[in-house]
Amino acid sequence: MSEASDVTNGQPVALVTGASSGIGRAFALRLGAMGYRVIAVGRRADRLDALANALPAGRLDPIIADLGTDAGIAAVAEACAREPLTLLVNNAGLAHYGSFAAVPAADIAEVLRVKTLATTLLAHAAVPGMLARGGGTIVNVAGMLAFGAAAPLGPTPGRATYVATLAHLVALSQALAEELRAGNIRVQALCPGIVATEFHMRQGMDLSALPRMTAEDVVTASLAGLALGEVVCAPGVEDVGLLDGARRANLTAFGGQSPTLATRYRQQAE
Template sequence: MEQKIALITGATSGIGKACALILAKNGYDIIATGRRTDRLEALKNEMPEGRKLLPLTFDVRDKEAVFKLLGNLPEPWKNIDILVNNAGNAHGLDPIQTGDTADWDAMIDINVKGLLYVSKAIIPTMCERKSGTIINIGSIAGKEVYPNGNVYCGSKHAVDAITQGMRIDLNPFGVKVIGIHPGLVETEFSLVRFKGDEERAEKIYQGYEPLLAQDIAEIVEFCVNRPPHVVLADIVVLPTAQASATLVNKNK
């Protein structure tokens, strides 16, 4: 049987990890990338029987590391069938006039430039093979703007626009390009946004039932299992309690 390979960025936790595990269950060998080597190594122990995992430790905003590692993959791992651009972050929740430029840099470098670097490393081979699927994990913040979201929303609007541009440019090569834009998902996201303030992060998910990483992974699973002539190009997914970026029915 021909080896099928999926590359997932930000695979050390949350949506990325859930995607790695669910695609492995669907018969894919996994290239898992992230910044925490210990978590990537631990992921090996969770692989289904018969499935392989290649852990690669790098930060997607490090252009040199991205091109060095992804440009020199071992021979059996070169032909990537699925790329899940999941690595992303939010830093701070400040109005534009008091925003921290270091936070702005982190969000733009990881959410936008990191996605571009990884895609640039993988797309040429997909074009040569005239085959492949790229899934960019965006956000409801890429469809709406909310108070104090400014630069984070801007970075996710960029992901949405880049996804649309990819779909147009890669259309002649038969490469599927999919954007998945979740609302509130309970992961480490808020802990990062609030810089380790656990109490503040936990409050984001109280009073309603948020999405889970597994919910997004199951959507990825459904997308990659569509027939060759079908692509779910643009998907917005919210918890039932959420009606928009800012309206959440917290009644529990």
């Protein structure tokens, strides 16, 4: 994985949100082992301390912040703008599953703040420095549900807001990849399926009987996908043509528009 380096001492610098568990922790450990200085963002000091102890001394800088709050977003955005980031991993996430009509508005706002607003603002804070340094990489951790909004709910009563945030991350990543390519900034939407982490347990869902990918395999796919030039990385999708087909279908629909009202609507109105 070739990256732009910290212009000060040649050491690459990565900022990883949601670093205290799951995919974020796996990213932090892998990047630290690769020689990165890792700025690890999480809400629990004890877990960040444990993460620091798992890496060589001085390899990890913790930031205790809650990206569900304005203050937390502002603090991490300031770090994204201040630090010579080689890599930004927007991994922090949560999902308040439930019937859309019944989920409290505060829970919906928290999901949108963490998965949509924070991710967008942290990338916005990091990009100017990356452009000035000649490049960088942004990984936005989404999920395969970004492509499954119309999929049957299964055992969940509802997940509309969460699914919408994943679709936002895919669209944001694709748009930024196109816009920032000339500045040597790579952008990836990382879309794992079900991963063996604490995520679903927090929703009161026991998925231990289902086949699940490890967080370490997700990180392996992400880094390999960057080397392959993939904007959308789906670790569990064997046929990459499916992803290319989805992209082409979207562009075909986009290109099929005209300023004339479509026939089916004219006929329905008659």
